[in-house]
Amino acid sequence: MQNIYTADSTVHQRAPWWFNLAGQLLQPWVRIRRDPAEPAALLQAGVPVCYVIERDGFSDALILQRACREAGLPNPMQPLAGTRRKRSVFALVRRDGWLFGRIRKRAPNEPLRQLVHSLEGMPEHDVQIVPVSIYVGRAPSRDSGWFRVLFSENWVMVGRFRRLLALLLNGRDTVVHFSAPVSLRSVLGESGEIAPERFARKIARVLRTHFQRIRAAVIGPDLSHRRTVVDAVLNAEPVRAAIAASAAKEKISHAKAWRKANKLVLEIAADYSHPVVRSVSFLLSNFWNKLYDGIAMHHFDKARAAAPGYEVVYVPSHRSHADYLLLSYQLHVSGVVVPHIAAGVNLNLPVIGPILRRGGAFFLRRSFKGNALYPVVFNEYLAQLIDRGVPIEYFIEGGRSRTGRLLTPRAGMLVMTIRAFLRAPRRPVLFQPVYIGYEKLMEGKSYAGELSGQPKEKESLLGLLRGLKVLRQRYGHVALNFGEPIELNPLLDAASADWRAATADPDAKPEWLNSVVDRLAGQIQVNINRAADVNPINLLALALLATPKHAMAERDLLAQLELSKTLLEELPYSDRITLTPMNPAGIIAYGEQMGWIRRVQHPLGDVLVADDEQAVLLSYFRNNVLHLTATAAWVACCFLNNRRMSRASVLRLGRIIYPFIQGELFLPWDEDGFGAQLQATIDFFVRRGLLESAGDGRVLERAPGQDDSAFQLKVIARSLIQAFERYYITIAALVKNGPHTMTGAELENACTLTAQRLSLLNELSAPEFFDKALFRGFIQKLRERRVVWTDEAGKLDYDSALEIMVRDARVILSREVRHSILKITPGGEKEPAATNEVGVTIAGSRDTVQPAEDASGTELHQRHVDAEHHRHAHVDAVTADDGSATTPRE
Incomplete structure (x- = not known):
């Protein structure tokens, strides 16, 4: 017992001479990486050690012995002290035969019974059982040959000949994972009075579960056999009920309805294959080297540390078809399980589709309408993946962004994920946002064409082959930034204290579900933007x-x-x-x-x-990072056409416009937080000399237009000015046409046509300026804030606050831009009555003072307070660039 932790020659000579000779012959072919690097620290001194390996094998015994020798651990080939066992190791699974022997999955009851008997009558004795997992060729490196990936580690129990080939090809990428030891005495004491045979079976089950969990963490879950998932989907009660309903509604036999469901689930389901994943990983390493100058991951360690114990759902930004492959590839080479990816059925192309399917892609149709059976089957398939702990990836934007901005989320997959969790809340769900940033896009020219009105080219194998010419270019660097993860349970707790009651009825749709989904979708987009590169x-x-x-x-x-x-x-x-x-x-x-x-x-x-x-x-x-400079751009916009402005006015107008900027750019602050950010930005501009502060900091002034600081402010402002021009187009079109005259669709179309024409006349280089989705989002935000609503006839009506927004736009937009928009916008001929931000009606070329009507008493009061404050300060609140006063002056 005294030399149990020594690795001297006398101990290791206890193994047969031929065993030691085989170890020497194998040594040049195998390079071992231990996990942890110093496993001896896990063991308790003075207690005999018995190793347990997952599969019986001569090579595994050789690898284990060498790993123990290099780590200074007891030799597994020596007799186990205090017992009759000739070796200090046993396997969970045994083989019969030699070279091509049959595999027998036999529980190790005999070794465990021997260990239990060795402790009987000797309460001071103990044995620590150390599970050891051995993986040969978990992941091919960049300099590996493609043939090697066929023999990399997987879930299949291979024969000795295949194991030999794996060692020869991949032995230099061998991982030996030592788990924490288990005290047999402690487990026996916790089990109480139990027969040795029953206790042995219990320990064997625990060990099998342990090895499965470790293997799943290292090489991914065992989903190699799609049939098991397909059968589970078809046998689920919701699908069986949908099949019966379909048969009754369509007046077909139950067998025919079942075949339809079976065809649908085969259309959807992934056919995950570890060898294919490793093969594609090897091929992609060369592909990325030709395409990109480097792929960087930031904050990945934080994401990996947060993941254990959760069902992880990756929700990245979607800007290129390369997104699918980049994230999966980087996760794989970093030792993390490749997620199953929701892909559009348009990507299920000949040749490409089967490869994607075996890489973990499952396909969904763009619309679930018209087939009552399809949504039930798809929901059940997703529920099966979540129930089995399979990591998932999908893009909540619904499609690739053509503008560089994050798109308004589509909540379908989020709803299905939450309902699947509510049905079986065994493992909490964690959403992991990922920002993917490029320096050049393969699809860049096609995006510009689509925004300019060209039809989207349908995906096809021929189109893919034609697109291979893009491989001749270099696309710079790519960044994958992992954002702050979002746990689902706290969102559910905040929405309803008894949300767990909803798990009793899988078909229930709680009234709080939509609010949770909306909040979750918005937070995902915010966290993606907060991880920008x-x-x-x-x-x-x-x-x-x-x-x-x-x-x-x-x-x-x-x-x-x-x-x-x-x-x-x-x-x-x-x-x-x-x-x-x-x-x-x-x-x-x-x-x-x-x-x-x-x-x-x-x-x-x-x-x-x-x-x-x-x-x-x-x-x-530029649009990728607009949100990062939004506060600076707003402050700068206030001085595009004004030399002087009160700090209070900048902040007040900022609070008015913020909800619309926030909705478009997914900004993270509430209104108070945005106000604090504006204050900090103003202070930064003052420190840099871009603005001057007067009147105890109450009034801000920029330099004349020809000054360098004024030029820098203008450059910052113009990054956001097109958003305000779109807003002005929308509200001007409404006010110009009047209430109860336009539907939402008509307004959206009028805005798009106006923006297109304005772009042609002014040679604007940003096709997203007339992106219909941006107008749609702004109109929706107006609806949410009850500035605009639909009347009984389906026409739009609006609050007087909308006219105030037109008036306030005069502070930001130049007279030339406003007149151009009003001239082009379809509707009435006259510009709506407008005032500036402190209540001054503007007529002709000069400004005259006149109080403005205001829908909000608080707003009107604030304007009077501002004006009175400025009169006491004896300074201008706003001074135009030509020097003319646009506010009351003492």
């Missing part, structure tokens, strides 16, 4: 697209890039934002290298230009 192309797009010709002197561009980086560093949006480490000069050089910008040399200083086609594509990357 700011790359060099994002910063270049923010700067260059703010100029009329998308050109900027090199000196000005350097200064603007430095300002943007400093703003993001000093006023961090969240602790998960990542920012390029490149300095401004490096960013410009990188943009030239990537082909996004070109340099025009000039004796007075070089100019950097984004050509027209590149400028259109760059708008996508």
Whole structure:
């Protein structure tokens, strides 16, 4: 007992000579990585050790002996002290025969009974059982041959010949996982009076479950046999009831209805294959090397630490077809189980579809309408995956973003996920948002074409082959940033204290379900944006697209890039934002290298230009990070057409406009939080000299228009000005046409046509300016805030607050832009009566003072307070760029 932790030659010589010789022959082919690296720290000194391995095998015994020797652990081939066992190891599964022997899954009752008998009558003795998992070739490395992945570790119990090939091909990627030891004496004491045979069976079951859990964590759940999932779906009570209902409704036989259901579930179900996943992983490593300069993951360790014990649902942003493969590939090579991915049935193409299906993709139709059986089958399939603990991935935006912004969530998959959890809440659900950021998109040109009115090209194998030409280009770096995870249970607790009562009826739809789904969907989008990656192309797009010709002197561009980086560093949006480490000069050089910008040399200083086609594509990357500069852009917008403005007015107008910006950009603050962020941004601008503060900080003033600081403010402002122009188009169209004259669809169409025409006349380079979805989202937000509603005839009516928004727009939008919009917008001929933000009706070229009618007494009172405050301060509240006063002045 004294030498049980030594690994000297006398101990290891107890193994047969031929066993030691085989170990020496195998040694050059096997490289072992222990997990943990120092397993000796797990053991209790002075207590005999008995190892348990999952499968009986000569090679596994050799690997175990070597791992123990290198770690300074007891030799598994020596007799177990205090017992009659000749070896200190046994296996859960045994084989018969030699080279091609038959596998026998026999429980290790005899070894366990021997161990139990050895403790009888000797209460001071104990044995610590150490489960050891051995994996040969869990994941191929980049320099592995494709043939090796066929013999990598999986759930199949292979024969000795196949195991030998696996060792020869993948032995240098061998993992030996030592689990924490289990005191046999303690377990026996907890079991009470129980027969040794029954106790042995109990311990065997516990060990089998343990090994299955470890294997699932390392190589993924055992879903290799799709038939088991398909059968479970078809035998579920909701599906059986739907089959019977379908047979009765369509007046067909039950067998025919069952075949229809079986066909549907086969259309949906993944056919997960570990060898295929490893094969594709190997092929993708070379593909990514040709396509990208690097793939970075940030905050992944936090995501991995949060996942144990949860059903994980990955909810990434969706910007490219590469999203599917990138996330799965990075998770796989990082040692995390590849999720099952919900993919559109349009991707179930010949050749490609079967590969995606074996990689974990399950397919869903774009619409569930017209087939009563389909939604029941799909819901049950998703419920089966969640019930089995399979990680899932889907895109709540419903499709790829064509603009670079996050799209309004579609809640269908979230509803199905929550209802599946409510049906069987065995494991809590964790939603893991992921931001995926690119520096160049393979689909960029097609996105620009679709936004300009071209029809979306249908996915096809021929189209995929034609698209292979994109492989000739380089697409820079890719970032996968893992956002703050969201637990489902706290959301349910907040919605209803007795939500668990809903689990009794699987068909129930609680009244609080919609509110939970909406809140969850919004929080996912917010957390994705809070994990954004700011790359060099994002910063270049923010700067260059703010100029009329998308050109900027090199000196000005350097200064603007430095300002943007400093703003993001000093006023961090969240602790998960990542920012390029490149300095401004490096960013410009990188943009030239990537082909996004070109340099025009000039004796007075070089100019950097984004050509027209590149400028259109760059708008996508500007939109990726618009939310990060939203507060700065709002403050800057207030000084586009005004030299001087009160701090209170900037904050007040910001609170009015914030709900609409928040809905479009998924900003994380409430109104008070946004106000605090505005205050911090104003202070930053004052420190940088972009604004001057007067009147004890109550009044803000910018430099004249030709000053460098005024130019920098204008560049920041123009990143958000198009959003305000869209808002003005919408509310001006409503006010111009009057109440009870337009339906929601008619308004949406009128806004889109107006924006398209304005874009043509002004050569705007951002096709998302007239994206119908953005107008639809703004109109919906107006409905939510009861500024706009539908009357009994289906026409839109509105509150007087809408006219006030038109008046307030004068502070932000220039007279030229407003007149252009009003001239183009279909409807009446005259501009609605408008006032500025402190109640001044504007007539002709000069401003006259006149109190404004206001729907809100509080708002009107605030305006009078502001005006009185400014009169006491003897300063202007707002001064136009031409020097004319636009507010009361003492």
